[in-house]
Amino acid sequence: MTQFVQQVVAGLGDGAIYASLALALVLIYRATHVINFAQGEMGMFSTYIAYALIVHHGWSFWPAFVFTIFVSFVGGAAIQQTVIRPLARAGELTIVMATIALLVLLNGLASWIWLPDEKILPNPFPTGTWSIGDVQIPQQSVYNLVIVLACVVLLWLLFNFTKLGLALRASAVNPVASRLLGVRVTWMLALGWGFAAALSAVAGILAASAQFVFTPTFMQVTIIYAFAAAVVGGIESPLGAVVGGLALGVTINLLGTYLDEFVTPDMRLPVALAILLVVLILRPAGVLGRTVVRRV
């Protein structure tokens, strides 16, 4: 039982990172109707920005964290305006190809600027544990979870209780009708990309601090978990992405603990994708995805 609770908490900590990245995918999917294959690399690039601020420019962690999120937000919006927006007329497949190009580009750029060797992001979190009875709660997992949930709650408040949030949702649902109501839809799309970039920055920085060393490829497995989480949750459902990410983190951790002969660390990704397949066969729209009811 003790081990079970510990593994659940550790799983939530990993899952928070998948959740944050999955939510980024969902935001862009809802706004632009494409999967952004570069989402993980955007997070990776942001992590290097934070790294450069901390290690090369002597910033302390938290100011660097906040500033990186801000820069990522602006960068994400800029990518939408300069790369994605001109391709809007070309169709969704073209945009998907552009995101794949971005993936390769950002990866190459990071290797070129910061070199592809292993870097260390100073970990701002205590690596110890809290003891509750026999249970040892890993502190870093709890911090990951709290930070990601705080971001999720902020976004949820923004989307559901502000005029801007309403306009963002309207633009995603029906861009032409929204423009006729006076909404500058391209700005809304840019904001959506900005939020997604900010979320992936959070995911990248937390992942890099958790795994001690990182290289330009360190998000490439995480993004696959995030794809799985987003699709399992229902690719159009923000709540689904968060729940999917957390559930995936916990499941993988528990399987790795209790079926450790079969689910070795190398087997975790295949198992995650197997779960994805099973869920999609049973519920093609994802667990929390809903088929939109529409009368004509």
Added chain:
Amino acid sequence: MPLLELTDVHARYGQVRALHGVTLTIDEGEIVALLGANGAGKTTTLRAISGVVARDGGVAFDGKPLPRSPEAAARAGITHVPEGRGILAELTVRENLMMGAYLRRDRKAVADDLERAYQELPWLGQRRNQQAGTLSGGEQQMLALERALMARPRMLLLDEPSLGLAPLIVQEFFRLVTRLNREQGVTVLVVEQNANVALDVSNRAYLLEVGRVALEGQSAELREHEGVRRSYLGY
């Protein structure tokens, strides 16, 4: 000075030209109908005004050139209810109405207008938290009209509001339109296939044929016009 003035407006979809020089004027407070067969350019005329399609030629609103973008048209006070109603299907009824007031800053007056909409159509109020996509076609059309009014527009562009609706609902819809026109002075340009209804509610009408104005006049006179009667009224 007319409220809206189109001078030799051309429009095209890609290489296909849809308007070949439309010229028309609408005075403040008028209801004007745009009639014509399928493909005559009625919908395109509305889209050219609100800037949804590329256009050439002069479009002036309230004496000033109107920039060619839907956002700019909305900001100038033109609310276009597009074909298919442009309902935000996954948002609630209330959210749809609030989006109508997107450009307004007077929050208190917006709240009052929302209440007024709920009083005008009580079922809207009862179903305010329902997804708008689950409303019937007629209900969506009424919602689209109420949403347009939330913008307090100076001019309404209505595209085929009667399409696919039962006659009783069409009557209710136009009763509301004429009342708004009378009470609030909203100017209306309405595109209709149903020439009978359109000539009933409008003061004046333009008849489009292959992307040009073929005929214009008082609605009552056009009703008596031989060609209009035969081609569009069917008697």
